[in-house]
Amino acid sequence: TMACRTVCQLLQRRLASSAASVRLSAAEERGRRSAVFSREQARQRSLYPRTEKIEVTLQIPGLQGTLLVMNKGLSTPHSCARHLTEWYVTSSALALVDGKPWSLHQPLTQSCSLSLLAFKDTDPLLVNQAYWRSCAALLGQVLQDAFKEDFSVELLRLPEVLVTSGAFCCDVVLDPQLDAWNPSEESLRSLTRGAQQLIHRDLPWEPLEVAPPVALEVFSHSRCKQEEVEEKSAQSPKGTVILYRCGDHVLLSGGPLVARTGLCSQYEVTAIHRLGEGKWGLHRRAQGLSLPLQQQVRVEVPTGSTNEAISDTLTPPSAPEQTPPQQ
Amino acid sequence: MRLTIQMLISHGRVARKMGLGPESRINMLRNILTGLVRHERIETTRGRADEVRFYAEKLIDYAKKGDTDEKAMKMANFWLTEKDLIPKLFKVLAPRFETQPKAYTRMARIPNRENLDKAAMAVLEYKGNPFPPLQTAKRDNDLTLINQLLKGYREQRAQQAAAKVEA
Numbered sequence: 001t002m003a004c005r006t007v008c009q010l011l012q013r014r015l016a017s018s019a020a021s022v023r024l025s026a027a028e029e030r031g032r033r034s035a036v037f038s039r040e041q042a043r044q045r046s047l048y049p050r051t052e053k054i055e056v057t058l059q060i061p062g063l064q065g066t067l068l069v070m071n072k073g074l075s076t077p078h079s080c081a082r083h084l085t086e087w088y089v090t091s092s093a094l095a096l097v098d099g100k101p102w103s104l105h106q107p108l109t110q111s112c113s114l115s116l117l118a119f120k121d122t123d124p125l126l127v128n129q130a131y132w133r134s135c136a137a138l139l140g141q142v143l144q145d146a147f148k149e150d151f152s153v154e155l156l157r158l159p160e161v162l163v164t165s166g167a168f169c170c171d172v173v174l175d176p177q178l179d180a181w182n183p184s185e186e187s188l189r190s191l192t193r194g195a196q197q198l199i200h201r202d203l204p205w206e207p208l209e210v211a212p213p214v215a216l217e218v219f220s221h222s223r224c225k226q227e228e229v230e231e232k233s234a235q236s237p238k239g240t241v242i243l244y245r246c247g248d249h250v251l252l253s254g255g256p257l258v259a260r261t262g263l264c265s266q267y268e269v270t271a272i273h274r275l276g277e278g279k280w281g282l283h284r285r286a287q288g289l290s291l292p293l294q295q296q297v298r299v300e301v302p303t304g305s306t307n308e309a310i311s312d313t314l315t316p317p318s319a320p321e322q323t324p325p326q327q
Numbered sequence: 328m329r330l331t332i333q334m335l336i337s338h339g340r341v342a343r344k345m346g347l348g349p350e351s352r353i354n355m356l357r358n359i360l361t362g363l364v365r366h367e368r369i370e371t372t373r374g375r376a377d378e379v380r381f382y383a384e385k386l387i388d389y390a391k392k393g394d395t396d397e398k399a400m401k402m403a404n405f406w407l408t409e410k411d412l413i414p415k416l417f418k419v420l421a422p423r424f425e426t427q428p429k430a431y432t433r434m435a436r437i438p439n440r441e442n443l444d445k446a447a448m449a450v451l452e453y454k455g456n457p458f459p460p461l462q463t464a465k466r467d468n469d470l471t472l473i474n475q476l477l478k479g480y481r482e483q484r485a486q487q488a489a490a491k492v493e494a
Contacts, residue, residue, distance in 0.1 A: 128472045164479030
């Protein structure tokens with residue numbers, strides 16, 4: 001019995017030490033991250049108990065110099081757009097606050113100049129890049145939702161891909177049990193359907209600027225995400241990290257995302273390539289193609305869909321620079 | 328005839344009245360058509376341009392029959408008051424529209440006349456005229472998402488074609 005008790009204690013101690021690496025089920029993990037996000041969001045909102053007013057000057061063609069009086073810490077560029085016409089609300093994808101790219105749903109904290117960017121502007125470079133990033137984030141979310149609870153899906157850093165390259169990418173590491181799995185046409189189509197369902201729900205991408213400790217707490221069960229948080233906080237001028245929440249998924253991104261999933265349309269997941277063994281396991285790159293709601297395209301293509309016709313010509317991207325682990 | 332109320336109400340009547348009467352209307356249209364054949368692009372009021380369009384296209388249909396055709400020559404002689412335009416009609420305009428079955432003219436509306444009458448104006452032209460186009464097709468900005476994607480696609484195709492040529 002003494003031996004039994006020491007064995008039990010040893011086992012408990014070993015289990016306790018690896019508590020951080022005990023995997024919660026995917027849904028529970030998402031719920032936990034979302035709860036931490038909501039808590040931090042409520043805390044940041046409670047920093048402004050009294051409504052203070054700020055003055056926002058609009059820099060929109062046709063409405064130059066219009067002054068809006070908004071609430072500090074509560075009003076977002078989206079709410080500024082709602083003071084104008086419905087067209088601004090539906091068409092704006094990104095905002096420029098004092099010249100810096102700003103998410104549409106991020107609260108404004110001081111008097112500033114605001115301009116709303118749309119897809120049909122004369123210079124939509126920032127908007128296109130933000131749209132590409134948002135589609136990649138959506139792809140990551142779809143991949144996380146797609147697999148059963150037994151398989152773990154680890155999202156890596158979203159690579160910054162240029163729009164001219166023809167597709168947005170999302171790096172992911174699947175469960176080791178799925179190393180031999182190759183996606184079939186059916187699975188790509190089901191991923192596409194999942195993405196289209198998310199688009200149909202029209203969820204907003206809520207941004208939140210947090211200090212690194214909070215971000216580390218959010219991603220406490222994912223070592224690669226924690227490394228990403230540390231890198232981003234080192235690079236950012238204020239040392240903060242911006243988290244985005246869509247539905248109940250919390251994710252990191254290299255830059256601002258567009259306002260809502262409803263702005264995407266004609267979304268298609270085109271391929272999932274193997275990149276070879278990387279730092280966290282077998283790296284895979286999922287690729288997709290999508291066009292904004294205001295810029296849909298109808299093309300007569302003899303076989304297959306528009307997106308497939310364009311993405312068929314793309315060659316798989318090169319492997320990552322990290323050397324594979326020595327075995 | 329019976330002077331009924333229906334005579335004063337013109338609901339559903341499509342025929343336009345121009346000038347002093349039907350004969351005056353035909354003469355006016357003849358003059359405008361002559362001007363159109365001479366200059367290939369003219370500016371008149373909207374109603375007159377719309378009326379002349381029908382006759383302009385019918386005249387081309389007759390001209391396509393060739394100048395040896397008696398009926399065609401009679402029509403051209405009647406409608407063109409300046410007789411030096413009859414050879415132009417048969418030798419320049421008819422061959423230009425040989426391949427087209429219909430739609431030889433284009434009408435574009437322009438801002439109202441500056442005079443006191445503020446008449447609604449239009450420009451009527453024969454297609455294929457030597458002047459610069461009236462309305463250029465509006466093209467999307469080159470930097471929009473679709474155009475950037477297509478640009479990347481075209482570049483990739485060019486690269487692949489070049490690689491194939493080398494190999």
